[in-house]
Amino acid sequence: MSFIETNRMKEETYQQDFSNDEKGGCLMGVIETSKWLDDYAEEPEKLLMKKGITSKEAAELYSYLKSFGMYTPSLYTKQLVLSLKGRNAWKKVNLFYKKYRALWKGPSIPVYIFPVQASRGIFSSGLKKSGVSFKEEIYLFLSDEEDEKEWEALFVHEYHHCTRMNLLKKNPAEYTLMDSLIFEGLAEDAVKEYCGDHYVSEWTKKYSELLLRKLWNQHIKNELHLRKNDSRHDQLLLGRGKYPSMLGYAIGFYLVGKFREKNEMSARQMMILDSNRFIEDEKAGED
Numbered sequence: 001m002s003f004i005e006t007n008r009m010k011e012e013t014y015q016q017d018f019s020n021d022e023k024g025g026c027l028m029g030v031i032e033t034s035k036w037l038d039d040y041a042e043e044p045e046k047l048l049m050k051k052g053i054t055s056k057e058a059a060e061l062y063s064y065l066k067s068f069g070m071y072t073p074s075l076y077t078k079q080l081v082l083s084l085k086g087r088n089a090w091k092k093v094n095l096f097y098k099k100y101r102a103l104w105k106g107p108s109i110p111v112y113i114f115p116v117q118a119s120r121g122i123f124s125s126g127l128k129k130s131g132v133s134f135k136e137e138i139y140l141f142l143s144d145e146e147d148e149k150e151w152e153a154l155f156v157h158e159y160h161h162c163t164r165m166n167l168l169k170k171n172p173a174e175y176t177l178m179d180s181l182i183f184e185g186l187a188e189d190a191v192k193e194y195c196g197d198h199y200v201s202e203w204t205k206k207y208s209e210l211l212l213r214k215l216w217n218q219h220i221k222n223e224l225h226l227r228k229n230d231s232r233h234d235q236l237l238l239g240r241g242k243y244p245s246m247l248g249y250a251i252g253f254y255l256v257g258k259f260r261e262k263n264e265m266s267a268r269q270m271m272i273l274d275s276n277r278f279i280e281d282e283k284a285g286e287d
Contacts, residue, residue: 028108030094037081037114042073044114069130069141071115080115083144089113092148093140096155100194104268106163109137111155116141129154133161135172153191153199160187160271167272177248178224180237182275185252189260190267203246204253212254216282219243220251224279255282 033047040047048058048065062070071077084090090113097111116130128143131154138158142151161183165172170179192200207215219236226233235241237248244250255278260270262281 028110029097030090030111030113032090033113034081034085034090041077041081044070044073065114065132065139065141066117068132068139069117070139071117071141074118076118077115080144084113084115084142087144087148089142089151093151093155096152097159100156100159100163104159104163104271106159107166109162111138111140111159113140113142116143131155131158133158133165135162135165138162149195149199153195156191156194157187160190160267164271168274173228175228176224176275177220177226177233177236178279179275180228180233181220181224181248181252181255182278183252184237184249185254185256185278186267186270188249188253189256189270193267201249203249206246207244207250209254212251215244215247216251216254219247221283255279258282 033050036047036050040050045055045058045062048061049055051058053061066072071080093111093113100106101108116128128145129141129150131138131140133139140151140154140158142154145151164183164186175183188200188204192204223232223236226236228234235243239245239247239249256270259265259278259281
């Protein structure tokens with residue numbers, strides 16, 4: 001899509017909003033979208049044009065982000081923005097950015113925070129948070145969740161994606177179902193390591209190991225080659241249609257967990273490994 005190409009815009013477009021290190025160097029980080037929301041909360045496409053993109057690109061981007069949980073204007077949105085400001089959400093998330101960028105030697109990227117859609121969100125049973133990552137940027141959709149550790153868990157999941165994308169040096173257009181399974185499994189495994197088991201998503205505990213192995217054999221292991229532009233990719237990953245809910249996510253978390261247990265590796269150590277490593281162990285166990 002055309003808006004993806006715009007993610008590589010010149011750094012000076014955002015320069016005034018980026019966090020700086022002690023030497024004055026640009027580290028990007030959380031963009032002050034709270035100021036954008038003051039002016040354009042009722043017009044989200046105009047709001048996204050603050051990124052320096054055209055109206056057409058903003059419309060495409062907004063349509064895409066809504067599918068991941070970005071808000072639509074409402075009275076709830078206004079109240080939520082005020083609450084997030086009162087809770088210093090932007091500053092707190094920027095602390096997460098600094099923490100994990102240092103821990104993981106992660107990429108310098110902009111992080112955009114917007115209110116979550118009142119009835120959306122795939123990473124929490126309460127539909128209170130969601131997000132989406134690109135190689136060059138992250139979008140987080142927040143509610144005024146009482147437990148701010150939930151914000152950190154969401155950030156860890158999304159920034160893990162972004163860091164791994166940059167480490168692998170692989171064109172995202174070439175990602176397969178195998179890659180997607182492992183991306184999701186690794187990201188949620190990192191949430192477990194850094195935030196605790198209480199903060200992992202419910203889909204990680206939805207199915208027993210016995211059932212996951214059965215579902216792997218029935219639906220997944222012969223479809224690992226599927227590219228993201230194949231409709232079956234998302235059907236299997238998200239568990240749509242005839243497939244169990246969050247099927248691919250759950251199997252990815254299972255595969256990563258088994259690999260971690262066998263190899264005694266940390267989230268940081270596993271982050272750079274090729275997806276095949278995790279699949280090879282599972283296939284070896286079938287022999």
